[in-house]
Amino acid sequence: MTAHAALDLRDLGLDRGGHILVLRALRELGPGRPLAVTGGHPDLGLQLSVMAREGGHSVTENTGTSPGERKTFTVVAGPALDARARGAARAGSAVHSRDHRGVSDRADERWGVAARGAMVEAGAPRWDFSLDRAEVVWTDDAKKLYAQAAAAQWDPETAIPWDAPITHPPAVEEAVVQVMTYLVENENAALLVPARFLGRIHPHYREVVQLMAIQIADEARHVEVFTRRALLRSSEMALSTAGGQRSLQTLFEETDFVLATMLLSVLGEGSFVDLLRFLHEHGPDEVTRTIADLTARDESRHVAAGMAHVRWAIEQQPQDRGRIRSAIEQRHQALQHTSGLNAEVYDALVLLAAGSFEPEDIARGFDAVQALQRRMLEGRTRRLARLGFSESEAESLAGLHTRNFM
C-alpha cells in the first residue's frame, strides 16, 4: 500500500454493504493512515461520518478532487480499529500432528464454546466447565467411536417389525411388559448420567462431547422402543421397585466422571449387553428379539467408549485404579440392604425364556437366567482384568456389582 491509498465505491452506499469495502481498506492500512474514499452515492458523506463516529475514525471531505456528482473523502482509522485483535489468543490448535493429539492438556475457561483453534478476543467471558483437563475426559478413541456410532444409527420406525405377530400366552406377554418396564428405567438412568456430565465437559474436547451426545441419543431411542414394545398389547407399564431405583440413584449421584463412567458403562452397560443378548436369543416374539439385537449393538459401543475412557484415565493417573476399587466397594455397601434385582423381573426373565408354564420349560428358563448371571459376572471380571486389575481382584470386584445388573 502506498501513502495514497484509495478506494472507489462507485455508486455503492454504506447502506448496502459499502462499509465492508471501507473497513477492509482501513484494516489493510492500519490506524492513522489516510484512505481516500470516492463514490457517487448521494449520502456518502453522511454515511462515512456516521461510520467514523461509531468506529472512532475521522473523516473529512476533500474539495475539488472529483468531477460531477462524485465526491472524495479522507478517512483515517482510529486506534479502536484493531483494538479487538489485541490480546486475542487461539483456543488451542485445530491441527493434529504426530506429536500433538490436537487437544490441549487443559482447556482455558476463556475459550468457552469457541471452536477449537478459533481466535478468541481478549475480554471474552469466562466459562465454568469443571471437566476441563484431558487427563480426566479425553480418550484418543473418541473420534473413531463417534464415527462408528454416527454410521450405526437406526430408525425405530423402520428398523423394527412392529406388526410382527405376537402369539405367546398372555402371562408371557405380562413378563415381557415387566422386563420392558425395568429396561426403560435403566435406559432413563443411562441417558441422564452422561447428560449431566455433558454440560460440564469443556467443548474443547469436542470428540468426547460428540460421542457422549450420540450415546445419549442412543439411549433416547432405547427408551422409546422399550416403551413401545411394552405397550404393544398392554395398556399399562408394570412395576418399578424401590431397590431398582435405589441402585440407579447411586449411579446418578456419582459426581466423578471417571468413576461414573466405570460404574455405568464398564460394569452396568457391560452387563446390560449380556441381558439384551439374552433377550435377543430368548425373546418370545420378533419385535422383542429385533429390539434386543439393535439395542445390544448400541450398548456394545457404549461399553467400548467407557472402557476407552477409563483405560485412558488410568494411564494418565494410575491411582485412579484405587479410586475405582473403593467406588465399587462403596456402592456395594450402599446397596447392601436393598433387595437387588426385583423378584418380578427375575421371574419375568425366567418365564420369558421358558415361553410357557410347563415345568420343563420353566426349568430351562431358570437355567438360562442362571447362565446369564454367570456370563455377566465373567464379562465384568474380564473387563476389569483388561483395565489392569489382578485376576483375583477383578473377580472379587466383579462380584460386588449391583444385583440390579446396571
Add this chain to the structure above:
Amino acid sequence: MKRVSSALTLGAVAYDAKVVTIWDGFVQWFASRGLAFDYVLYTNYERQVEGLFLGEHDVSWNSPLAWLQAERLARKLGRTARAIAMRDSDQDLRSAILVRADGPVKSLADLTGRRVAFGASDSPQATILPKLHLAENGVDPDRDITAQLFDVLVGKHGDHIGGERDAVKALLAGSVDAACVLDANVLGFSRDGTVPSGALRTLALTEPYDHCNFTVLDDTRAVDVSRFAELLLSQDYGDPVVRPLMDLEGLKAWRVGRTALYAPLERAIDRFGTIEHWLSEHA
C-alpha cells in the same frame, strides 16, 4: 436531611434496562481505580435536572436539552453549569430529513402543505433541530406543514429510538411525506432492515451538533469530579476489561466536554420557547 453517602454520585435517566448494566459496570470499574462512585436513576430528564440542583447527585448524564435546562437554570440562580466530559460518538451529529426516493418532494419548499413525521416532542435530534432547520430555511413548522409527532417516551428527550423508527415506517407506508431522524439511524434503519435500500432519500441535513455530556454545578466536589473525568478520559478501548462497558455505552473514547456545538439547539429553544415554561416554574 442531607445526603450522607460519600460516593461521587451520578444521575442518569433510565431510558432502557441496559442503563443499570452500564452503570453497575462503571461502579465496579471506578471502585477498582479507587474512586467511590454510585448512581441514581430518574425516569425523565426534568426530574434529573431538578435532582442535580437539589443535590441528590453530583454529576448528571445529560441529554443536550437537559444540559441547556441545567445551564439556563444555573444562570438564573447565579450558579454555573459545566460540561466536563462527553463521548466521541456524541460529537458532530446531524439530523436528516428523509423523503421517499420516488416521491414528489424534491426540495424543502416542496414540503409546504405536507405531513412531516418527527420523533418525541422533546427529542433534539428527531424533532427540535429538524424543526429549526425547516424554520431557518423558510418552512414554518407550525404553519407550513402538518407535523406528526411519534411520541415514544416523552421525558427521555428522544433517547429511545422507537419514535424515529415509527416515523420512518410511516414515511415508507406513505402516511407522511417526510421523516426526521438522527444521521446514524439513516444507516441503522437500513442495516436492520426497517428501510429497504434505495427506498428513501436524504432531502436535507441539519448543521452538526453535539449530544450528551456529563454536567456538574459550580465546583461541586472538585477533587472527585476531576478524578472522575480523568479516569473516564483514560479509558482505552484496547483494554478488554473496560471495552464491554464502552461498547454498551456506545463510544470508542471519551472527550473533554465542549459546549460550542449546542448553539443550534440554543437557537431552537429560543425560537420555539421549548423550555420557557419549565424554566419559569423552576426559578
